[in-house]
Amino acid sequence: MADTSRPNAAMGRLRKPLHFSLSADRGWRQRFQLAATDLEDGARLWRLVWALALADIKLRYRGSALGPFWLTISSGVQIGAMAFVYAGLFRVDIRQYLPFLAVSIILWNFLSSLITEGCTCFSQSDALIKGARMPFTVHAARSVVRNTIVLAHNIVVVVAVLVIMDVDGSFYSLAVIPAFCLWVIDAFAISLLLGAFCARFRDVPQIVASMMQVAFFVTPVMWSTSILENHSRAELLIRYNPFFYMLEILRAPLLGTPVTADVALRALFISAAILIVSWIGFARARGRVAYWV
Amino acid sequence: MAHLTAFNISVDFPLYHSDSRSLKKTILGHASSRLGRDRRSRPVVQALRNISFSLRSGDRLGLIGSNGSGKTTLLRALSGIYQPTAGSLSMEGAVTCLLDPGQGMNLELTGRENIRLRAYHLGLFRPETELLEADVEDFSELGQFLDLPVRNYSSGMILRLAFAMATAFPPEILLMDEWILAGDANFMEKAKLRLEGMVRHADILVLASHSASIIAEWCNRLLWLEQGCIRADGPPMEILKEYLPAHAFQELKTGHADGGREGGEKSGQGIR
Numbered sequence: 089m090a091d092t093s094r095p096n097a098a099m100g101r102l103r104k105p106l107h108f109s110l111s112a113d114r115g116w117r118q119r120f121q122l123a124a125t126d127l128e129d130g131a132r133l134w135r136l137v138w139a140l141a142l143a144d145i146k147l148r149y150r151g152s153a154l155g156p157f158w159l160t161i162s163s164g165v166q167i168g169a170m171a172f173v174y175a176g177l178f179r180v181d182i183r184q185y186l187p188f189l190a191v192s193i194i195l196w197n198f199l200s201s202l203i204t205e206g207c208t209c210f211s212q213s214d215a216l217i218k219g220a221r222m223p224f225t226v227h228a229a230r231s232v233v234r235n236t237i238v239l240a241h242n243i244v245v246v247v248a249v250l251v252i253m254d255v256d257g258s259f260y261s262l263a264v265i266p267a268f269c270l271w272v273i274d275a276f277a278i279s280l281l282l283g284a285f286c287a288r289f290r291d292v293p294q295i296v297a298s299m300m301q302v303a304f305f306v307t308p309v310m311w312s313t314s315i316l317e318n319h320s321r322a323e324l325l326i327r328y329n330p331f332f333y334m335l336e337i338l339r340a341p342l343l344g345t346p347v348t349a350d351v352a353l354r355a356l357f358i359s360a361a362i363l364i365v366s367w368i369g370f371a372r373a374r375g376r377v378a379y380w381v
Numbered sequence: 382m383a384h385l386t387a388f389n390i391s392v393d394f395p396l397y398h399s400d401s402r403s404l405k406k407t408i409l410g411h412a413s414s415r416l417g418r419d420r421r422s423r424p425v426v427q428a429l430r431n432i433s434f435s436l437r438s439g440d441r442l443g444l445i446g447s448n449g450s451g452k453t454t455l456l457r458a459l460s461g462i463y464q465p466t467a468g469s470l471s472m473e474g475a476v477t478c479l480l481d482p483g484q485g486m487n488l489e490l491t492g493r494e495n496i497r498l499r500a501y502h503l504g505l506f507r508p509e510t511e512l513l514e515a516d517v518e519d520f521s522e523l524g525q526f527l528d529l530p531v532r533n534y535s536s537g538m539i540l541r542l543a544f545a546m547a548t549a550f551p552p553e554i555l556l557m558d559e560w561i562l563a564g565d566a567n568f569m570e571k572a573k574l575r576l577e578g579m580v581r582h583a584d585i586l587v588l589a590s591h592s593a594s595i596i597a598e599w600c601n602r603l604l605w606l607e608q609g610c611i612r613a614d615g616p617p618m619e620i621l622k623e624y625l626p627a628h629a630f631q632e633l634k635t636g637h638a639d640g641g642r643e644g645g646e647k648s649g650q651g652i653r
Contacts (some may be wrong), residue, residue: 107472107473108468108472108476109470110465111470112464133501135501147490221461267569
């Protein structure tokens with residue numbers, strides 16, 4: 089009894105002096121400072137982020153025999169079925185179409201779930217948010233990491249298709265690395281923004297979900313840009329479609345083709361815009377999210 | 382040295398999801414003082430208004446007041462979950478808040494996995510995590526249940542786990558809601574010993590409770606909240622004398638801990 093009545097002495101020595109102060113909203117200077125502190129504290133908790141994201145995946149597939157490999161299987165089935173149907177519809181050679189479709193669909197599913205799950209990153213963690221003080225960036229990062237783990241399972245399908253269809257990697261494939269980093273950073277920023285916005289306005293997740301549905305059809309995911317060559321009006325679909333550029337910078341290197349400077353610059357420009365808007369939005373909303381969820 | 386200072390803290394809850402027009406009717410109908418409007422005339426509930434106090438090491442503050450008087454909101458504001466609408470908060474020391482036993486835990490995960498999540502949250506490394514796990518296992522006496530999902534626990538078991546996790550890594554400032562009362566007598570005794578040990582080592586406790594006996598026993602200062610404001614602030618017995626109905630206070634004074642709990646609940650009804 090005597091042992092347990094007192095907190096463990098050895099652990100007492102691990103205490104670090106901790107100072108914390110918080111005041112009511114004092115304008116933008118304080119908001120940006122708090123947002124920066126939030127990011128810094130969140131980065132320090134990367135192991136918590138990883139554990140939470142991993143637990144999400146584990147729980148989703150607990151009790152199933154194949155577990156998370158259902159992700160791989162269902163993507164494989166989806167792509168296999170679509171490839172045969174659409175190769176027939178578009179009258180293209182399946183040997184060319186299948187690798188394109190596999191990469192496109194897997195990337196689009198990744199992008200789409202990053203955005204739709206980013207919307208609920210705060211409202212779904214309401215118990216954690218109201219139970220203890222925790223950096224808000226942890227919840228956004230959790231959504232990004234969780235979806236990246238899903239992608240890691242799905243990418244098996246892409247690799248299999250690329251190997252079977254004998255698509256050669258090239259020097260250009262190295263661009264996958266910076267492009268992927270850009271995606272992850274953008275997704276994190278968008279989750280912060282949309283997560284806060286959707287916590288406040290509960291209709292927005294539904295609106296975003298239906299917009300992603302539309303975006304799927306107007307973005308060259310299933311079809312390639314060459315189809316639109318003689319339709320000057322339809323080309324606008326691509327020219328002013330941010331999803332196209334973001335998709336292309338990751339898709340092209342995966343298929344072993346070069347990313348054009350035009351696409352790369354526009355993708356960078358879009359990312360910069362996302363980062364700036366998200367950071368301002370997050371700084372503005374951060375202190376209120378706990379009231380909203 | 383730990384300290385905690387609240388300066389003029391006010392918290393307004395926005396009422397976004399209610400129809401403001403019908404709300405207007407309600408306000409005009411029965412002029413309740415706590416539904417108001419903020420500067421941009423949005424409807425709000427004024428949960429806390431101008432709360433100021435200062436605590437130093439060794440202070441054990443009790444919070445009393447009827448349901449909805451702002452006790453839990455004050456605890457949340459003190460732990461930094463709610464950024465106050467006005468005023469400021471400053472503290473020195475590691476804070477742990479025990480607001481709701483299930484909160485902050487993932488009910489689908491096992492007790493052990495939840496302990497590990499807590500360790501990550503605290504930023505502990507492997508040897509420290511093992512210490513935490515051993516301590517929680519020992520203190521909570523959950524045995525094999527630690528390897529089962531928390532959703533299979535009884536509420537008393539969740540409470541044991543939550544309390545053990547919160548106090549194993551000794552917090553310098555512990556903010557606690559009244560649910561600790563749900564523990565069985567044996568566990569209560571153990572929890573009390575541990576809290577006393579913690580407070581003996583010059584830490585701060587803030588406890589919200591309806592139980593006069595617990596408050597009288599554990600706290601050396603009492604804050605009486607009413608409608609989000611401080612109604613009285615002082616030594617527990619003085620405040621309780623005013624707060625409790627006369628017979629309940631007499632019962633408490635004659636000093637049997639068991640009757641006191643009942644008295645506390647009675648008083649909650651008596652005040653309204």
